[in-house]
Amino acid sequence: xxxxAVTVSQSPEAKxxxxxxxxxxxxxxxxxxxxxxxxxxSQHHHFDAEQLIDDMKRAGFQVSRATVYRTLNKxxxxxxxxxxxLGPRMYYEHDYGYPQHEHLHCEQCGKMIEFQSPAIEATxxxxxxxxxxxxxxxxxxxRGTCAECNxxxxxxxxxxxx
Amino acid sequence: xxxxAVTVSQSPEAKxxxxxxxxxxxxxxxxxxxxxxxxxxSQHHHFDAEQLIDDMKRAGFQVSRATVYRTLNKxxxxxxxxxxxLGPRMYYEHDYGYPQHEHLHCEQCGKMIEFQSPAIEATxxxxxxxxxxxxxxxxxxxRGTCAECNxxxxxxxxxxxx
DNA sequence: ATTCTTGCAAAGCCTTTGCAACTGC
DNA sequence: GCAGTTGCAAAGGCTTTGCAAGAAT
Numbered sequence: 001x002x003x004x005a006v007t008v009s010q011s012p013e014a015k016x017x018x019x020x021x022x023x024x025x026x027x028x029x030x031x032x033x034x035x036x037x038x039x040x041x042s043q044h045h046h047f048d049a050e051q052l053i054d055d056m057k058r059a060g061f062q063v064s065r066a067t068v069y070r071t072l073n074k075x076x077x078x079x080x081x082x083x084x085x086l087g088p089r090m091y092y093e094h095d096y097g098y099p100q101h102e103h104l105h106c107e108q109c110g111k112m113i114e115f116q117s118p119a120i121e122a123t124x125x126x127x128x129x130x131x132x133x134x135x136x137x138x139x140x141x142x143r144g145t146c147a148e149c150n151x152x153x154x155x156x157x158x159x160x161x162x
Numbered sequence: 163x164x165x166x167a168v169t170v171s172q173s174p175e176a177k178x179x180x181x182x183x184x185x186x187x188x189x190x191x192x193x194x195x196x197x198x199x200x201x202x203x204s205q206h207h208h209f210d211a212e213q214l215i216d217d218m219k220r221a222g223f224q225v226s227r228a229t230v231y232r233t234l235n236k237x238x239x240x241x242x243x244x245x246x247x248l249g250p251r252m253y254y255e256h257d258y259g260y261p262q263h264e265h266l267h268c269e270q271c272g273k274m275i276e277f278q279s280p281a282i283e284a285t286x287x288x289x290x291x292x293x294x295x296x297x298x299x300x301x302x303x304x305r306g307t308c309a310e311c312n313x314x315x316x317x318x319x320x321x322x323x324x
Numbered sequence: 325a326t327t328c329t330t331g332c333a334a335a336g337c338c339t340t341t342g343c344a345a346c347t348g349c
Numbered sequence: 350g351c352a353g354t355t356g357c358a359a360a361g362g363c364t365t366t367g368c369a370a371g372a373a374t
Contacts, residue, residue: 028328028373049364064331069364085247088339089363104295115289123281124304131275132309133266140302142286147294190348190353211339226356231339250364251338329372336365346355 008097012041019078035061036071046093046112102140108149170259174203181240197223208255208274264302270311
């Protein structure tokens with residue numbers, strides 16, 4: 001369930017370097033950080049820290065848990081990744097080069113379905129205006145069961161009756 | 163920022179007893195649970211487990227952390243409380259006798275502002291229909307700075323310039 | 325050279341859980 | 350009296366952090 005990408009002028013890598021350079025005290029761009037940025041933006045996934053570590057190790061990169069956590073925080077801060085609070089752990093998704101959207105989250109299979117909604121964005125602006133609230137961001141997650149899992153359940157229920 | 167309550171026929175306590183009695187194996191209604199239900203529904207707050215423990219102890223009730231966590235889970239299950247994922251911990255709010263609503267969360271002062279939006283509910287239904295998704299619940303939280311904190315910041319900024 | 329990053333293991337934080345004593349029904 | 354609840358402390362799961370060694374500018 002992937003939305004069309006947004007055209008951006010810089011590569012994620014370049015954007016991250018820019019962010020690092022612009023810090024009060026310039027920060028360094030290391031090989032491991034470069035590998036992470038490239039790996040993360042070479043696919044479009046919702047992932048958590050542990051998955052990323054496993055996937056990168058499987059792909060032959062050497063990464064340490066601590067550095068992954070530290071770099072993920074920087075990537076969020078740099079505006080490359082967006083954080084999703086989902087149950088006990090954090091999930092991450094592309095922010096840079098990807099449109100604003102909301103989520104349907106299937107509690108059976110874990111699938112994330114993305115959707116865009118001008119109506120929600122309009123409501124958001126209106127509510128903020130009414131309350132003189134300055135929004136930094138928002139989360140809209142609908143929890144439930146996706147079409148596939150629903151079908152599976154139906155089938156199972158039918159079988160149970162036999 | 164409190165919305166008008168919804169009229170309900172049972173007290174939260176009665177509703178909880180009913181839930182406990184209707185379990186596959188009936189569960190018991192203890193003094194500590196009764197104190198918790200009464201305490202929680204005697205005020206309208208967004209609270210977390212730790213706050214509840216502190217507040218109840220201060221009010222002279224004897225409660226243990228483990229039991230509070232266990233009872234909060236039951237109350238959510240019973241439909242009395244709704245859970246809000248906000249950063250690293252869980253927050254709770256009234257569900258029973260309280261209308262469906264969304265939240266503005268001030269990151270400066272922690273205040274929760276509640277609002278209702280028919281537009282959002284309509285969008286939710288429409289999106290679910292399109293994706294044949296069966297919704298169990300949703301979370302819509304707008305993060306940012308509330309009017310008060312905004313004013314405070316403005317003032318501070320003005321002072322900084324002097 | 326200096327300052328930042330890394331990696332390990334340890335600590336932190338919130339929540340759950342094993343178990344023995346206890347209690348509601 | 351049986352089955353469920355309590356309370357303690359310990360364990361669990363995820364994330365952060367102190368520190369010494371290493372690397373970037």
